[in-house]
Amino acid sequence: AVVSTQSTGDSLDKWGLIELQGTVDYPPSVKLQGAHIGDLHIDSSGNPQLVIGHHILTGKVQKLDKPFGVMVRSEAKSWMVKSVIEEKYIFKTRPKPIIQKK
Numbered sequence: 001a002v003v004s005t006q007s008t009g010d011s012l013d014k015w016g017l018i019e020l021q022g023t024v025d026y027p028p029s030v031k032l033q034g035a036h037i038g039d040l041h042i043d044s045s046g047n048p049q050l051v052i053g054h055h056i057l058t059g060k061v062q063k064l065d066k067p068f069g070v071m072v073r074s075e076a077k078s079w080m081v082k083s084v085i086e087e088k089y090i091f092k093t094r095p096k097p098i099i100q101k102k
Contacts, residue, residue, distance in 0.1 A: 055095035
């Protein structure tokens, strides 16, 4: 999955890749394109946390060896660079349940 990590008005948006180890189960009637799967947060020490439903995953940030360019085609049939992806968020551990204390 690709997420927007920083939106700037003047220059290119900053995006990041999300890498999950495992699968995300969802009903067959749900289309994943454009769907909200979870919330991505960065804690005070710079580690990403992904909240999906009642589960939380903690990961790490890794710089990509070679950045990716995200391009879109304009109405004039030319290509424009929309964003550059320079890092990915890796989630390798099993999700932990979120339990609320009463």
